[in-house]
Amino acid sequence: MVNGIINVYKEKGYTSFDVVAKLRGIFKQKKIGHTGTLDPDAEGVLPVCLGKATKVCDLLTDKSKEYEAVLLLGKVTDTQDITGTVLEEKDVKVTEEAVRETVLSFVGDYMQIPPMYSALKVNGKKLCDLAREGKTVERQARPVKILTIDILDVTLPRVRMRVRCSKGTYIRTLCQDIGEKLGCGGCMESLLRTQVSEFLLKDALKIGEIEQLVKECTKELPPEAWSRAHFPFVRSVDSVFLQYQKGVVPEQFSKVLYNGNRIEPEMIRSFEASMQQKPIRIYDEKDHFIGIYEFQQERGNFKPVKVFMEE
Numbered sequence: 001m002v003n004g005i006i007n008v009y010k011e012k013g014y015t016s017f018d019v020v021a022k023l024r025g026i027f028k029q030k031k032i033g034h035t036g037t038l039d040p041d042a043e044g045v046l047p048v049c050l051g052k053a054t055k056v057c058d059l060l061t062d063k064s065k066e067y068e069a070v071l072l073l074g075k076v077t078d079t080q081d082i083t084g085t086v087l088e089e090k091d092v093k094v095t096e097e098a099v100r101e102t103v104l105s106f107v108g109d110y111m112q113i114p115p116m117y118s119a120l121k122v123n124g125k126k127l128c129d130l131a132r133e134g135k136t137v138e139r140q141a142r143p144v145k146i147l148t149i150d151i152l153d154v155t156l157p158r159v160r161m162r163v164r165c166s167k168g169t170y171i172r173t174l175c176q177d178i179g180e181k182l183g184c185g186g187c188m189e190s191l192l193r194t195q196v197s198e199f200l201l202k203d204a205l206k207i208g209e210i211e212q213l214v215k216e217c218t219k220e221l222p223p224e225a226w227s228r229a230h231f232p233f234v235r236s237v238d239s240v241f242l243q244y245q246k247g248v249v250p251e252q253f254s255k256v257l258y259n260g261n262r263i264e265p266e267m268i269r270s271f272e273a274s275m276q277q278k279p280i281r282i283y284d285e286k287d288h289f290i291g292i293y294e295f296q297q298e299r300g301n302f303k304p305v306k307v308f309m310e311e
Contacts, residue, residue: 001029001031001050001051001052001227002029002050002051002226002227002228002231002234003051003052003053003227003228003237003308004050004051004228004234004235004236005047005048005049005053005234005235005236005237005239005240006023006048006050006205006210006233006234006235007199007200007203007204007235008023008045008046008047008048008204008207008210009043009044009045009201009204009205010038010042010043010044010193011043011206011207012041012042012043013040014040015037015040016034016036016037016038017034019046019207020032020033020034020048022207023048023050023210026210026211026214027050027214027223027226028226029050029051029223031050031051031052031054032048032050032051032054033048033057034046034047034048034057035047035057035060035061035196036060036065036167036196038191039081039172039191041081041082041083041190041191042190042191042192042193043191043192043193044067044191044192044193044194044201045193045195045196045200045201045204046193046196046204047060047197047199050234052237052308052309053237053308055308056237056240056306059240060196060197061167062167063167063196063197064147064164064165064166064167064197065164065165065167065169066162066163066165066194066195067162067163067165067171067191067192067193067194068152068160068161068162068163068191068192068194069160069163069171069174069175069188069191069192070158070160070189070190070191071158071159071161071175071178071179071186071189072175072186072187072188072189073092073094073156073157073158073159073179073184073185073186074089074090074091074092074157074184074185075088075089075157075185075187076089076176076179076186076187077187078116078131079115079117079187080115080117080170080172080175080176080188081172081175081188081189081191084117088185089185090184090185091184092156092157092184094156094182094183094184099154099156099159099182100151100154102178102181103149103151103159103161103178105181106146106149106174106178107147107148107149108146109143109144109145110143110144110145110146111142111144112141112142112170112173112174113141114127114139114142114170114173115127115172115173115176116128116130116136117131120139122137122139127139142168144165144166144168144169146163146164146165146166146169147164147165148162149161149163149164150162158189162194164195171191172187172188172191175187175188176188205233210233213231213233214231217230217231218230236289237289238308241279241281241292242281244278244279244280244281244292245272245274245278245280245281246280246281246283247268247271247275247280247281247283248268248269248283248284248287249263249269249282249283249284249285249290250267250269251284251285253267254284254285257282258284258309260307261304262299262301262302262304263282263293263301263304264300264301265295265300265301268282275295276295276297277295279292279294279305280293280302282302288309289308290308290309291305291306291308291309292304292305292306293305
């Protein structure tokens, strides 16, 4: 089984699930998951986790993200983007100065009502499924954070902007809310995700490119013999944790390590007191990544937070 993370460029027309399904076929393994849904018409960075790396999915979903979006003013749709049914159209009589001021007013903390056309669940049902049935349910506003907005171009009725935001932010809803505040309405015309954590657009691979690379990297090798070592474009699981200090546990403590037990400070080679401040990466004597551990003051030792046990 291949364990690692691929920076996928999700193309227009694919759902995030489509990407996972295609990669399952390409890598001949079931254990694959994505790190945060992108709308079918959206493009860009979608980190996909393979094998044991699927334990990282929720951690990457929590990371801040960056998008390039085009806001189309004067049009309101049921999906909050250009693909939906038009509910309202208005003339765009606002000035460029008013647009710039309004767009930038959304930087900071912001209470956002999730759209009906989203994968969020209410009473076990996805909002998008309810919306397709013609139903609308009340949604609670949720706190999100717009870290920065760079206005790249204003050619009314269109505004192109780069947005860095916290997890759970809907750019479609941001576009609609900007249009509403301007009094002319608005919807999202296009969306490109340019970054998720340290995964950048310039490094992202399209499905066709990945398929070709897998063929070139494996040649006649049977799938059961594949591992991450055969695929230079698949990032190791520990690559997303390089901000944490590294600790190595010598062989005499390997039984404690492989059983997933707590690790005492004296079991870590070249232990430093600073390791008690943040999570640390733990490796065995052969430099296999074991997992992320965190110091617990009350017990005086390190508790496993996420165990990967790479072979």
